[in-house]
Amino acid sequence: MVEAISLITFVCLLLYILFGGADYGAGILDFFFKRADRKSIAEAIAAVWEANHVWLILVVVIAFNAFPLLFKTVCISLHIPLTLALIGIVTRGSAFVFRHYDPRDNRYDNPFYNRLFQWSSLLTPFFLGVVFGAMLGGRLRLTGSSSFYDAYIGSWCYPFPLVFGGFLAAFCAYLAAVLFSSENKTLGRSIYPVALRTQAIAVIAGMALLLMPDAWGHTLFSAFLDKPVALLLLGLSLIFAISLSFTLKSQSLHAARILLGAEALSVLLGWVCIDFPRVIHLANGAFLTLYNTAAPAATLKELLIALTTGVLVIVPALIYLFRVFKYKPLTKS
Template structure:
């Protein structure tokens, strides 16, 4: 059952990066849109996000619950030493949800709408930045798992996640979210509006590639263990090279405004990036100042793993078809060019 639990752990991570990332990215796209395009963006985002925006964060909840039950040592490290960025992430998600609702359903149309819009856009950018910074902190080798009296508050709880590497990682994930949103929104509009999102997707792709290169370059120049192992891992390098090759058909699909192909290729990019990052150091997905922390050490008892595995299988059999039906019902999933041509 351990393999079942591991599968759902990374499957939940993939779906949250994909769906939740596109969710955040919609606000980022709106933030960097011109004033005349923001109304179009708000209407498009509401049409797309309205039916499922609450469902996107379920994958983060599932991921946290799995870590809490199956991998308590990992959960303890994350929740203890990264409690500041995690708190900011939760505040960002809450603020974003409040703004999303009130800017559409507030009965009184006044200046408060301006603040709701600003809150939605800014929280859409800040939240994924802190998510990326948290991941960067886990692999940066700066978390002090066994702090002593010589370590101060800043060294234990601030510096591991607040540094140049984690900032670059945070902006990389924010760019990834913008790339996902712009690519997915290509198929939700027509005419000139679709061309706008096509251009935004192309720009986001370029920014994403540049930031990804900066993350690797900075990590390599500062002799960071994770980046060095990443470069030396043939499977991770192969995944990134394949991702780079797929940029060519992705750009063609974006330029031709091909909804189905662009979405498939965008999802493939996310899968390859996650695989490359996880494969580099698995099962040691936390690199602390004292060394690697093995994910498979200090796991829950076998009985707990078995119960969790069965629960995830049953839950997945209920949730996944329901989510699929929800997205299909609201015209968010396409499988063929024939379906695409109807839009």
């Protein structure tokens, strides 16, 4: 049962990184856009962005339902970066709709909306990445006998989580750049240089993340080296990344989508390979795992039923939503 719920969580996380990530990325790219591009990107994501972020809510609900101790530990030790990410989420969503629904003609030139939207789009995935990185980094504590700094700041404010955050933000920007450049040819030409830059940044941040030692002096790269399957997945993700840079040039939409999905999937699977079932690396060297934090069987059973019915209705509805807005032509202009 733990495995089934973990699998669903994994899928939610993957979809959040892809869809929510592209959405954050669109906001980061907004920094570099001209007015017309801003408007067409905003119109492209307006109908779907709300649904793209519900994946995060599902992950949280699963966390406190099925793995309550994981949720509690993260909520206490990583209170500060989580709060910052939440403020980012609120600011970002609000700035986006405010800009979209302000009846004034110059709304896409309004520096107030633009700055808020851009900075919150950058900082939210950064802090979410910091949270994720800190869970793996090995400085989280269960008991509160330490100083304020150790318990609430030192738990995340060191190179490994910060690089993780940087990588996630860069990856989001790259995701969006690839998707939007292949979706819309005219837009593609104008964001091609930006896409190349985000690609370079994402690659550098990825390298840095692989080689950055965690609290124990271990690097992710050495962890990948220890497991042949993980190493294979890492290699695959590298191949996907290289192929992606070709699709960026040829602007083929389907290839870009499939490759992006494969890229994110192989990276996440690589992480599962080296870490499953461990989720949090504690400062005392112990681990919080999916098994030692799991809720009682009765809870897991009900959750699994709820999630299965949920997925069965959500997925077709979501596919229909995307079909309507990405493929269906307007009935009247």
